[in-house]
Amino acid sequence: MKKKIFGFIVFSLCLVSFLFSGEKIKEKDLPLKYREFLKLTGYIILSEEKNVFLQLTTNRDRDIFIKTFWKQRDPTPGTPDNEYWEEHIKRFAYANKFYGRATPREGWMTDMGRFHIILGEPVSKERWEGKMGIVPVQAWYYYGDKEKGLPPHFAIVFFKRGGAGEWRLYDHFADGPASLLEYRSDIDFTDFEGLYERIRELGHTLCLVSHSMIPGDIPFNFQPSPMNNIILANILDSPKKDINP
Structure with a gap:
């Protein structure tokens, strides 16, 4: 039931954005918090999800979207912990710490960082x-x-x-x-x-x-x-x- 509710929320946000938003917001124009979310999820977010997110017009809707995003990937939705989110955060931090040392780019942007985030150790x-x-x-x-x-x-x-x-x-x-x-x-x-x-x-x-x-x-x-x-x-x-x- 909860999965259906969250799916309905995303659908509703998409519908509202389609009806009332003339165009997508440019990623660079988002508040820092939401730019960081898109950076964090760059290798795992669906293109359709990103399009919906960029059409949202209020921070409240963006916060609802982010909560829904992680919930839909929680392997144990009936528990207080979201192991998927925890593992992804850990991989992202590791990539930035160890794979950005010999390049001016952040570690998550390197080839090694990308595959560490996608596949893990x-x-x-x-x-x-x-x-x-x-x-x-x-x-x-x-x-x-x-x-x-x-x-x-x-x-x-x-x-x-x-x-x-x-x-x-x-x-x-x-x-x-x-x-x-x-x-x-x-x-x-x-x-x-x-x-x-x-x-x-x-x-x-x-x-x-x-x-x-x-x-x-x-x-x-x-x-x-x-x-x-x-x-x-x-x-x-x-x-x-x-x-x-």
């Missing part, structure tokens, strides 16, 4: 840093939730492009395995099997995640598949499936 991490012939690389290993369209296990790989700078998400298809190697004029970017063997020689287990997000899954002809992008899209979309039915 990985089951394990593996690092290849200071390895001759390989740029700095990290792999974060996770178990996936089948109900969210994720594979049973997968790896998120980060690297420092060209060997320096900020940790970036490694795109198996767009960046390609050659980007994990220090530049050499004799590297053939199109010889994917040769790249696999070279990475195996230099980084050993790195070859297990250099060509696919599924550890040890070697694609046909060793060429990274666009399937990696589908997996990645499902990961990015996964927190938006946490709303109670």
Whole structure:
């Protein structure tokens, strides 16, 4: 019953905003409290929810919306604690504390910060840093939730492009395995099997995640598949499936 009531509240706010608001308020024009809410929920809020929020015209309606937003994601709505909210706050704070150190951006805005907020602490991490012939690389290993369209296990790989700078998400298809190697004029970017063997020689287990997000899954002809992008899209979309039915 409570879920239906909260859903009705959101619908009512949306209807009122549609009838009486000429256009959405720009995010930068919101009071600080509500800008912070949108920043905090940037990776988990539905686009429809954000549109509704930006159409609200009073702080009272915005406060009702925020309360409803977290309630709809509470895994134990009959208890006083909201574990989802608590975990999200913890992840967001961790990302800002640890992943904004080598960049002028806040930690939550970095690639590492984003995936920490979405997926939480990985089951394990593996690092290849200071390895001759390989740029700095990290792999974060996770178990996936089948109900969210994720594979049973997968790896998120980060690297420092060209060997320096900020940790970036490694795109198996767009960046390609050659980007994990220090530049050499004799590297053939199109010889994917040769790249696999070279990475195996230099980084050993790195070859297990250099060509696919599924550890040890070697694609046909060793060429990274666009399937990696589908997996990645499902990961990015996964927190938006946490709303109670």
